[in-house]
Amino acid sequence: MEGVFASEIIWTTIFFRPFLKEGKLMERYYDSSWQRTMFCGQARLEDSGREAVLNGWLRCRRDLGGIIFIELWDKTGVTQVVFNPELNAEAHKRASSLRSEYVLAVKGTIRKRPEGTENPELATGSVELLVDDFIVLSPSKLIPFEIDNADSVNEDLRLKYRYLDLRRETMQKNLMTRHRVTRYTRNYFGDNGFMEIETPMLTKSTPEGARDYLVPSRVNPGKFYALPQSPQLFKQLLMVSGCDRYMQIVKCFRDEDLRADRQPEFTQIDVEMSFITEEDIMGITEKYLAGLFYEILGHKVETPFVRLTWKEAMDLYGSDKPDLRIPMQMTDIAPVFAGGENPFAGLAVKGGTIKGLRLPGGASLSRKELSDLENRAKALGAKGMANFLVKEGELKGPLVKFLDEDRISMLRSLTGIEDGDALFVMADESWRKACEILGQIRLELGRERGMVEESFRFLWVTEFPLFEWDEETERYTAVHHPFTAPMNEDLEYLLTEPGRVRSRAYDVVLNGNEIGGGSIRIHDPEMQQKAFQALNFTPEAAKERFGFLLEGLSFGTPPHGGIALGLDRLVMLICGCKSIRDVMAFPKNQKAQCPMTDAPSFVEKKQLDELSIKTVEPLI
RNA sequence: GGAGCUGUAGCUCAAUUCGGUUAGAGCGCUGGCCUGUCACGCCAGAGGUCGCGGGUUCAAGUCCCGUCAGCUCCGCCA
Numbered sequence: 001m002e003g004v005f006a007s008e009i010i011w012t013t014i015f016f017r018p019f020l021k022e023g024k025l026m027e028r029y030y031d032s033s034w035q036r037t038m039f040c041g042q043a044r045l046e047d048s049g050r051e052a053v054l055n056g057w058l059r060c061r062r063d064l065g066g067i068i069f070i071e072l073w074d075k076t077g078v079t080q081v082v083f084n085p086e087l088n089a090e091a092h093k094r095a096s097s098l099r100s101e102y103v104l105a106v107k108g109t110i111r112k113r114p115e116g117t118e119n120p121e122l123a124t125g126s127v128e129l130l131v132d133d134f135i136v137l138s139p140s141k142l143i144p145f146e147i148d149n150a151d152s153v154n155e156d157l158r159l160k161y162r163y164l165d166l167r168r169e170t171m172q173k174n175l176m177t178r179h180r181v182t183r184y185t186r187n188y189f190g191d192n193g194f195m196e197i198e199t200p201m202l203t204k205s206t207p208e209g210a211r212d213y214l215v216p217s218r219v220n221p222g223k224f225y226a227l228p229q230s231p232q233l234f235k236q237l238l239m240v241s242g243c244d245r246y247m248q249i250v251k252c253f254r255d256e257d258l259r260a261d262r263q264p265e266f267t268q269i270d271v272e273m274s275f276i277t278e279e280d281i282m283g284i285t286e287k288y289l290a291g292l293f294y295e296i297l298g299h300k301v302e303t304p305f306v307r308l309t310w311k312e313a314m315d316l317y318g319s320d321k322p323d324l325r326i327p328m329q330m331t332d333i334a335p336v337f338a339g340g341e342n343p344f345a346g347l348a349v350k351g352g353t354i355k356g357l358r359l360p361g362g363a364s365l366s367r368k369e370l371s372d373l374e375n376r377a378k379a380l381g382a383k384g385m386a387n388f389l390v391k392e393g394e395l396k397g398p399l400v401k402f403l404d405e406d407r408i409s410m411l412r413s414l415t416g417i418e419d420g421d422a423l424f425v426m427a428d429e430s431w432r433k434a435c436e437i438l439g440q441i442r443l444e445l446g447r448e449r450g451m452v453e454e455s456f457r458f459l460w461v462t463e464f465p466l467f468e469w470d471e472e473t474e475r476y477t478a479v480h481h482p483f484t485a486p487m488n489e490d491l492e493y494l495l496t497e498p499g500r501v502r503s504r505a506y507d508v509v510l511n512g513n514e515i516g517g518g519s520i521r522i523h524d525p526e527m528q529q530k531a532f533q534a535l536n537f538t539p540e541a542a543k544e545r546f547g548f549l550l551e552g553l554s555f556g557t558p559p560h561g562g563i564a565l566g567l568d569r570l571v572m573l574i575c576g577c578k579s580i581r582d583v584m585a586f587p588k589n590q591k592a593q594c595p596m597t598d599a600p601s602f603v604e605k606k607q608l609d610e611l612s613i614k615t616v617e618p619l620i
Numbered sequence: 621g622g623a624g625c626u627g628u629a630g631c632u633c634a635a636u637u638c639g640g641u642u643a644g645a646g647c648g649c650u651g652g653c654c655u656g657u658c659a660c661g662c663c664a665g666a667g668g669u670c671g672c673g674g675g676u677u678c679a680a681g682u683c684c685c686g687u688c689a690g691c692u693c694c695g696c697c698a
Contacts, residue, residue, distance in 0.1 A: 060658075060659090062656095062657050062658060062660050063654090063657095063660090064654060064655060064656070064657060064660070064661085065653065065654035065655070066654070066655030066656095067654095067655040067656065067657080068655095068657095069656080069657055069658070069660085071658075080657085080658070082656085082657095084655080084656095085655080086655080099649095100648090113656085114656065116656085117656050117657075117658085119657095119658055121658080122658080125658090142630075142648085142649070143630090143631095143648090144630065144631075145630075145631050145632090145648095146630095146631060146632090146647070146648065148659090152631090152632060152633095153631065153632080154627095154631085154632095154690075154691095155690070155691070156689080156690055156691090157631085206698085208698050209697080209698030210696085210697055210698070211696090211697090229697095229698075230698090232698085254697060255697095256696055256697040257695085257696060257697075259692085259693080259697085260691085260692070260693095262697070379623075379624095379694090380694080381694095477698070478698050479698075480698065481698040482698070483698090484698090579691095589690075589691090590690075590691065590692090591689095591690090
C-alpha cells in the first residue's frame, strides 16, 4: 500500500506549487511553527491583537468573491477566519480552493470584528482570525452526509462513517459526558475506599445465563475461553481475598439479540463490598447517583429512593422496572366481580387476577381507539380487554349490566374513577400475565397521551423471586444469578418450594430503565451447594462449572454483596438519548455487525487450522 | 423465531382519494458573478436501476406476492 498516489501528486501540485522556489519544494510540512497556539473555540475579545495559529477542520465556507470567510472547527468550537485579498492576495487566492472538512493550520492575527459584524451566536463571535498564511494539512473527500445537522441521517450511514458522525457537536458532547461520568465514578468510589481491580477478559464459560462469546485457544486445541458476561465470580473471590471494597469500569459481553438499550459489548460499573448488608450497598449507590446527577446535570436527586418490592411493582405498574414518571397505577378489582353473576365471577372465585387501569379523561376515546387498544392487549397475549367509561356521571361499558349498585360503587371507590375517565380491565388466570399486559398498556397510553413528566424518578425494586420456573428446560433458573442469597425468612422453602423463595436482590430503576442490579451473595459453601441443588445441578455439574467458587468460599469468606450499574444506559439517560448507541463511540447495529469495520468477518482457513476449528459450511 | 415501521438524487424528504405526460424540492456538489458574510446572496448546471425480483394492467414510484436491508418491539437478555 506504500507509494505515491495520483491524488497525492494532485494535492501537492495544487497546494504546494505557490511555494516552489527555484524548482525546489519549500518545506511546508507540519512542524512546531504550525502547531496551534489556541483552540478554535477559545478566542475572546481580550485576545485581539494577538498572533495566533489555529489547527482544525474547515466547517463552513462563505466565499463572497472579494473576501472569503471560513469557520475553523475543533472540539472546543469554531473561529471565523478571514482571507482578505487586499491584505494577503496570495493566501486569498489559494483559499478559494478550500473545501469542507479540509484540515488546516492557519496563522494570523486575532482581531476585533468590525462594528456591526459580531456574531452573538458564537462564543468567539466578537473576534476573527485575519490570515497571514496557512497550509492544508489534509484535504477531504466529499463527505457522505452533512456534519452540522446529521441528527436525522440514516443510522446505518452514520455507523459506516462513524468517525464523521463523531465530529458532530451532539456526539462530541455525549462522549465528553461519558468521560465526565467515568471520571466522577472513579473518584467517588476511590474516595470511598474502593480499589479498581482488573479481571480477565479471557475466562471460563458459564452456561448459566446469557450466551457466551467464545474464544478458541490455540495452545489448547479444542478448548475455548469465554468473554465475561460480567466479572461476577472474580469480584466475589476478591472479597474472599480480603480486598474489602472493589470497583471496576469494565466491558461485559453477552451474545443475545440487540435492542436500543442492549449491545453485545457494554460497560458496567461493577461494585462489590464485604461485611455489609443491603442497606450499605443501596446507601452508597444512592449517594453515588445523587452526586453524579448533581455533578453532571446540576440536578438534585432526592434520597433515599422510593422502594417497592417486586410484588408491589408488578401489582401497581405491571413491570419490574416501573416508569414512575407516568402517574397511573393499576388496581386489584377482583372483589367487584367475586360472588356475582358476571363473566369474571368464576375467575374471581378461583383466585384469578382482575386488574383495572384508570385513564383520566379516557371517556372521550373513540370506539376505534378503544378497539385498537384491545387489539394491542391481545397482541401481547391477552384474551381481551374490557373497559368502563364514565360519561355524565354514568358508568358505561359491556360489563355494566352485570353489576348492581353496590358493586358499581365498590368499583368506583377501588379505582377512583371519575366523570370523564376510562377504566381498562384485564383478567387472567395468571397474575403475572394480567399485570404485565396491563402494565404494557399503561406504558403505551402514558407515552402516547403525553403523561410522562419531565423528571428523573429513581427507585429500588427489592425482594425478587430467587428462582423462576423455566418451561423449556423444565427446571428452576436463577432470576438474578445462582450466587444470590435467599431471604432468611424464606430459607425453609429453598428445597421444598423453590418458586416461593424471595432473594436478597435489588434493582435500581430510573424512568423505566433498569440501570443497575445486585444482591447480597451466598457466602456459605453449604448454602451455595443447596442453591445449586434447587437449580437441579448435580453436585458433579456444580463442581465442574463453579468448583473454583465453592472451593474459594470454603477458605473463610466474608459476608459480601454488590451491584453492577449499566454505564451506557446511565449516560444515555443523562444525555437524553433514546439509544445507548448514541453514547458509545463505535457501537454495533441490530445484527451485531459494525458497518464501519465490517466485523464480524470470515477468516482465512490458515487461522482456523491453527485453532483446530472447522466450520460446517465452506464459508470462504 | 415472530410482529410492526421505513426504503425515491450524495443527504433530508415530496409525488394528490381508488395507478395516467419527461419523478420534484431543500441542502450539498460543479461552473460563473459577488469585499463583511455567518443557513451569505444571485445565475447556470450536473446528479435517479423509485432497495431488489416477480405479477396484475393499455399503463406501476403508486396495487399484489416474494425477497433484502435498517430501525422499534416480543421471544431471548443469570
